[in-house]
Amino acid sequence: MSGILGGVQLHRTETGRFAVDKWTSIRRWIAWLASPKIRSSLIRLGAAVWFLLLSAAAIHTVSGRIADIAGGRADLSSAWPTLLAQLCVFSFYTIIFVIMIVRPEPVSQARGVGPMLLALAGTYSPWLLPLLPRGPELPALAIATAAILLVSEGLVIYTLLALGKSFSLAPQARKLVTAGPYAIVRNPLYLFEEAALVSVLLQYAWYAALPFLVLHASVQIRRIQLEEKVLVSAFPDYAIYARKTPRIIPGVW
Numbered sequence: 001m002s003g004i005l006g007g008v009q010l011h012r013t014e015t016g017r018f019a020v021d022k023w024t025s026i027r028r029w030i031a032w033l034a035s036p037k038i039r040s041s042l043i044r045l046g047a048a049v050w051f052l053l054l055s056a057a058a059i060h061t062v063s064g065r066i067a068d069i070a071g072g073r074a075d076l077s078s079a080w081p082t083l084l085a086q087l088c089v090f091s092f093y094t095i096i097f098v099i100m101i102v103r104p105e106p107v108s109q110a111r112g113v114g115p116m117l118l119a120l121a122g123t124y125s126p127w128l129l130p131l132l133p134r135g136p137e138l139p140a141l142a143i144a145t146a147a148i149l150l151v152s153e154g155l156v157i158y159t160l161l162a163l164g165k166s167f168s169l170a171p172q173a174r175k176l177v178t179a180g181p182y183a184i185v186r187n188p189l190y191l192f193e194e195a196a197l198v199s200v201l202l203q204y205a206w207y208a209a210l211p212f213l214v215l216h217a218s219v220q221i222r223r224i225q226l227e228e229k230v231l232v233s234a235f236p237d238y239a240i241y242a243r244k245t246p247r248i249i250p251g252v253w
Contacts, residue, residue, distance in 0.1 A: 047169075048100035055093035062086045081146030088153035095160050096167065103165040106172035108234035115226050119169040122219045126197055132212065133205040141202050148199035155181070155192040163189065171227040173234035178241050186228075186241070187248045190220050224248070 065083050068074035135141070160167060162180035181188035194217060201209040224247065231238045247253050 044100055044103075048097050051093050051097040051100060055090055055097055058086055058090035058093055062090060081150060085146070085149050085153060088150070088157060091157050092153065092160065095157065099160075099165060099167045103167065104174055106168070106174050108173040108230050110171035110226050110230050115223075116170045118219055118223050118226070119171070122216065122223050123169055125216055125219070126200070129200060129204065129212075132208040135203060135205045135209070145199045145202050148202075149196055152192050152196035152199060156189065156196065159189045159192060171223070171230045173230050176231065176235040176238060176241070178245075183245070185248050185250060186245050187224050190224060191248050194220065 062083065065074065065079060065086065069076050069079055069083075159181045162182065163177055166174045166177050168174070185191060197216065198213065201213055204212075228238075228242070228247075232242075
């Protein structure tokens with residue numbers, strides 16, 4: 001009898017020890033995942049995968065457009081502006097994907113969820129454009145849209161390459177970039193992105209497009225202000241750079 005009781009007691013002890021060890025392992029995993037370095041890596045990986053998906057969606061659109069042209073369902077003379085614009089979008093997302101993977105940790109960044117929410121609103125609110133009422137379909141507006149969009153997207157890619165590993169959606173500081181387009185204005189990426197947005201808004205009714213543009217520009221201006229606070233705190237030379245370089249429009253602001 002004592003042997004049986006001893007065996008039961010031993011089993012209980014081993015079971016309890018196993019439960020404790022299992023709970024300890026879970027706590028260690030949680031602590032590991034919650035560490036700043038791992039959390040940052042996971043966020044970076046998630047952002048990179050997101051932009052990879054956007055890049056895949058853009059190239060899928062390009063492939064569909066090429067198939068339409070090859071199959072005679074679309075005319076090359078009228079489809080090429082859209083095709084080139086989508087290729088620019090694909091290049092844009094692909095470059096961001098690579099930057100997200102290779103860029104270093106920020107030396108300074110804005111705190112709280114507010115700056116991140118502003119960044120998401122400014123970046124993804126243009127996806128709501130298809131919900132706006134369309135304007136009159138005028139050939140001149142279509143040509144203007146295609147021309148401005150192509151130039152703007154090309155300049156966005158050029159600026160993104162100049163910014164390199166310093167790119168971020170939320171207000172963060174990695175390296176002070178003052179060459180290329182940043183030698184002309186301090187925020188060329190916002191300028192060219194807004195020009196691209198204006199080109200698309202030409203296709204929509206003015207009474208809906210104008211308030212949308214004002215709201216989006218207000219969000220972007222606030223993002224600029226938050227980013228400049230981070231850059232001022234991270235780089236002493238930024239104040240000198242800011243004094244001699246306009247913020248976004250030479251001679252205006």
